[in-house]
Amino acid sequence: MxxxxxxxxxxxxxxxxxxxxxxxxxxxxxxxxxxxxxxxxxxxxxxxxxxxxxxxxxxxxxxxxxxxxxxxxxxxxxxxxxxxxxxxxxxxxxxxxxxxxxxxxxxxxxxxxxxxxxxxxxxxxxxxxxxxxxxxxxxxxxxxxxxxxxxxxxxxxxxxxxxxxxxxxxxxxxxxxxxxxxxxxxxxxxxxxxxxxxxxxxxxxxxxxxxxxxxxxxxxxxxxxxxxxxxxxxxxxxxxxxxxxxxxxxxxxxxxxxxxxxxxxxxxxxxxxxxxxxxxxxxxxxxxxxxAEIPTATPEPYGAPPAPRPPTQPPTHPAYAPPRPYSPTHLSPAPAPAPAPFPAWRPPYPPPPPRRNKLWRVIAIGACVVIPLAFWGAEVLLNLDDATGADTGRDDKKVTAPSRAKDPTPASYKGIDLPINHFLRFTDTPPKPTNPGVSTRNSEQSDFYFFQGNDDELIGSVGRKVVVLDAGQQGTLQTCRTATRFTRELPLPQVPVGTRLCVTTSAGHIALVTYRGSSPAKDPSRYVTVDVTVWKNAVG
CATH class of the missing domain: 1.10.510.10 (Transferase(Phosphotransferase) domain 1)
Incomplete structure (x- = not known):
């Protein structure tokens, strides 16, 4: 193990x-x-x-x-x-x-x-x-x-x-x-x-x-x-x-x-x-x-909440007043005053900001009002020009800030039995084992295949980008995107059960394939069982 x-x-x-x-x-x-x-x-x-x-x-x-x-x-x-x-x-x-x-x-x-x-x-x-x-x-x-x-x-x-x-x-x-x-x-x-x-x-x-x-x-x-x-x-x-x-x-x-x-x-x-x-x-x-990879203390597991940090200034407990000593003028000692409750510590308030001159305050308020109005007016004029087709002498088109595309939503499929000399296409929903009638290692649609030839059983992808994740690596889209140690295929005897593979296809899909085992030795049909999580069009 x-x-x-x-x-x-x-x-x-x-x-x-x-x-x-x-x-x-x-x-x-x-x-x-x-x-x-x-x-x-x-x-x-x-x-x-x-x-x-x-x-x-x-x-x-x-x-x-x-x-x-x-x-x-x-x-x-x-x-x-x-x-x-x-x-x-x-x-x-x-x-x-x-x-x-x-x-x-x-x-x-x-x-x-x-x-x-x-x-x-x-x-x-x-x-x-x-x-x-x-x-x-x-x-x-x-x-x-x-x-x-x-x-x-x-x-x-x-x-x-x-x-x-x-x-x-x-x-x-x-x-x-x-x-x-x-x-x-x-x-x-x-x-x-x-x-x-x-x-x-x-x-x-x-x-x-x-x-x-x-x-x-x-x-x-x-x-x-x-x-x-x-x-x-x-x-x-x-x-x-x-x-x-x-x-x-x-x-x-x-x-x-x-x-x-x-x-x-x-x-x-x-x-x-x-x-x-x-x-x-x-x-x-x-x-x-x-x-630098060796931790100095036992790390927290993924997803664990961070440990609370101690306060920068520890609270001080008010001085405790001891009971009054016994006095012959009393039949019994006077009851001791109860100690004050431990106050809940709060961080010190930040120092108040420096007082600003009233003139500067008026200027700041005016800027907050005028600048957004100016931008809004410019936007209205630009939209009006575009709507009416007026010639303003501008050669450039309206430019908008680029927005980052959201990561594709993953789709997960458990327990897929992939027979030998078959492959999966990640464009299929769900991915189904397919036998093209030709070598699975040569078909352009072989996003993930199980192949046998010359007494070797191999799993791999025609996309030529298969990465074996380390046991401690997270099987995330970001991990698969940034991995650089690519291969095309692996001998099945060298793949332990539970191994996770990042597979990037030539069509731009990314999948996390988890090897769950293979058919029993006496089974007449030979197959491997995998779990697959697919991010379609995730490259780039």
Missing amino acids: GAGQQDGRFEVLEAGDPEVVGPYRLSARLGVGGMGAVYLSHTPGGHPVALKTVRPELAENPEFRRRFRQEVEAAKRVQGFYTAPVLDYDVTGDRPWLVTAYVAGPSLAAAVGRHGPLPLPSVLLLLAGVAEALSAIHGADVVHRDLKPSNVLLAADGPRVIDFGIARASDATALTGTGVSPGTPAFMSPEQAAGKPVTPASDVFALGQIAVFAATGRGAYGEGSAHALLYRIVHETPDLTGLPPELAFIARCLDKEPGNRPTPAEVIALCQQASSTPLRQSGDWLPAAVG
């Missing part, structure tokens, strides 16, 4: 989200990963935590539950400074969940996607921190199995590795029909891709790929379908073009033979040798642009 803590900001809970899970009250949604949703909650003492729930279809699988219990209990043994430890869990309820420490900061994937590759000092500190996390994980007899940029969060005092060991819970379970994949193809080791036993050396291979991604902004084995990536990982050498000379040791991490790869401790030593100064984690280990 991805933590979804990629932007340091949250989304408000939706209608289908639970309010309480176990003893934890949920405050906001952090994101959606391949195995379920992730929420913000708090311990009884008020410390923020990330609570991760398992999707219902996984919870119904007894083998998954058994493995999930084993892996969570093993992961709870991991104690390391650069890990987000497991704090609590429940694997027996209707919907299993676990709680981990919340990490404030973007993921490595989001940071590089928005700001580009990291400088060498940041990369060395990143690798040393992640290697130290792997030492703690492997020391607890756990293998991460799904180490990737989205599972490395960038905190102010160093990286944090999340979701260690949980990927194994989906091994050997019939979950391919649900869209869950044990591990991420682009960052698998050769032995993992070949279905061979996975060892701690597999995590070191993934660490080498993370290094290439952090330093160059691209994968060590390029891009493409899952099958193409896995083939390159098993049979081809990595592309280390652009890698700084100080990181030449990364080639050892990417050795095809697990026994030739360095241990995490050796990686830390190699990072220290490559650094011109001693490695020290500090609050400025990241570039300023990335560091």
Whole structure:
């Protein structure tokens, strides 16, 4: 499960989200990963935590539950400074969940996607921190199995590795029909891709790929379908073009033979040798642009009301008069006067404006009357000229202030089943699956298609403008308009359930497409299910 803590900001809970899970009250949604949703909650003492729930279809699988219990209990043994430890869990309820420490900061994937590759000092500190996390994980007899940029969060005092060991819970379970994949193809080791036993050396291979991604902004084995990536990982050498000379040791991490790869401790030593100064984690280990995304406090969820600000001048309580002391001249002490009630504080009145000269007041009043009348008279004359066709000698036409067009009203459609080799047209109301009789990838009307060819299942758009939103991004028209990281299509196995896509068509329509899953593996008909929100004629 991805933590979804990629932007340091949250989304408000939706209608289908639970309010309480176990003893934890949920405050906001952090994101959606391949195995379920992730929420913000708090311990009884008020410390923020990330609570991760398992999707219902996984919870119904007894083998998954058994493995999930084993892996969570093993992961709870991991104690390391650069890990987000497991704090609590429940694997027996209707919907299993676990709680981990919340990490404030973007993921490595989001940071590089928005700001580009990291400088060498940041990369060395990143690798040393992640290697130290792997030492703690492997020391607890756990293998991460799904180490990737989205599972490395960038905190102010160093990286944090999340979701260690949980990927194994989906091994050997019939979950391919649900869209869950044990591990991420682009960052698998050769032995993992070949279905061979996975060892701690597999995590070191993934660490080498993370290094290439952090330093160059691209994968060590390029891009493409899952099958193409896995083939390159098993049979081809990595592309280390652009890698700084100080990181030449990364080639050892990417050795095809697990026994030739360095241990995490050796990686830390190699990072220290490559650094011109001693490695020290500090609050400025990241570039300023990335560091600016790290909140100094737990952010409010989207839509939450701002916290009230304290008054600039705190109220002062009137002096309290103590009771009168006992006097022998009285049979009983005199009753003490009641303290004055606490006055409701009001902000101090602003100082009165300076007194103006009466002459200036008369001039100001006259201007307020004469100027609007003058404009009104000019407008009447212009309209009269236009109505009568009188020649006034003016060559220009009547000019009016430009008005900004309102954003189009969105139309939402839930649960559209899109069969394979069909597409949707966003001009249709509602969008209906269509099969043109030709390739859906070539039809000009394929605003969003589901295509199969050469054993690859792809979703995309002929408009060539498809953007995968980060878990923390809002699915708004403004977000889709300003996104710049376009692609045309995505391999379906690499698209987790819950992924949101901004699609801009060649006709000028914009849509938010949410992937809800695919047909079961044994279903004779192959289809994907999506929710679609369409803004027609929204470009520009």
